[in-house]
Amino acid sequence: MEIKIAEIPQEGLFFEIEDPRRALEWGGGCIPFAGPIKGWLRLQLAGERLLVKGEVHALLELSCGRCLEVFRYRVDVEFMDEYLPMKVLEQEDDEVELSQEEVNLAFYGEVITTEEIYLEKVYLALPMKPLCSQGCKGLCPRCGINLNLGSCGCSREELDPRWEALKALRNRLVKK
Numbered sequence: 471m472e473i474k475i476a477e478i479p480q481e482g483l484f485f486e487i488e489d490p491r492r493a494l495e496w497g498g499g500c501i502p503f504a505g506p507i508k509g510w511l512r513l514q515l516a517g518e519r520l521l522v523k524g525e526v527h528a529l530l531e532l533s534c535g536r537c538l539e540v541f542r543y544r545v546d547v548e549f550m551d552e553y554l555p556m557k558v559l560e561q562e563d564d565e566v567e568l569s570q571e572e573v574n575l576a577f578y579g580e581v582i583t584t585e586e587i588y589l590e591k592v593y594l595a596l597p598m599k600p601l602c603s604q605g606c607k608g609l610c611p612r613c614g615i616n617l618n619l620g621s622c623g624c625s626r627e628e629l630d631p632r633w634e635a636l637k638a639l640r641n642r643l644v645k646k
């Protein structure tokens with residue numbers, strides 16, 4: 471929903487989030503959802519500052535970075551952000567650097583969309599390297615078996631790059 475900043479009443483605006491979308495497209499990727507995005511948003515003006523408070527809950531379907539299995543990932547975010555009017559940036563003298571505090575703030579134009587606010591929260595909550603579990607054993611690099619489900623007779627020692635590095639170091643030490 472699009473909101474005109476100028477039309478936000480004194481007491482603020484409150485929105486329930488109930489978004490049935492099945493996927494989030496962001497930066498060329500696409501993340502499927504296992505259920506609706508839920509939560510709430512509260513928008514309020516404090517002078518020129520726009521305060522946005524809310525909660526976002528979503529259940530994502532991610533693919534494990536080690537074993538490639540799809541698993542469910544829960545996102546529960548509570549947040550409170552401050553937005554400054556875009557014109558603050560335009561007024562800013564070229565020689566005046568924005569303070570660190572201002573750099574971390576977001577800026578608003580004439581309108582703001584609720585989707586943009588909560589979808590960004592979901593996106594920011596995505597793990598850098600999704601794992602089905604911390605102890606995921608991944609796939610055997612030789613035969614491709616999922617090592618969480620079974621084991622194989624392959625020797626992994628030679629293939630582990632950490633061991634390769636140690637071996638190389640040991641060989642160097644021995645030669646000295």
Ligand SMILES: [Zn+2]
Binds near residue numbers: 534535536601602
């Ligand atoms: Zn895994």
Ligand SMILES: [Zn+2]
Binds near residue numbers: 622624
């Ligand atoms: Zn194997």
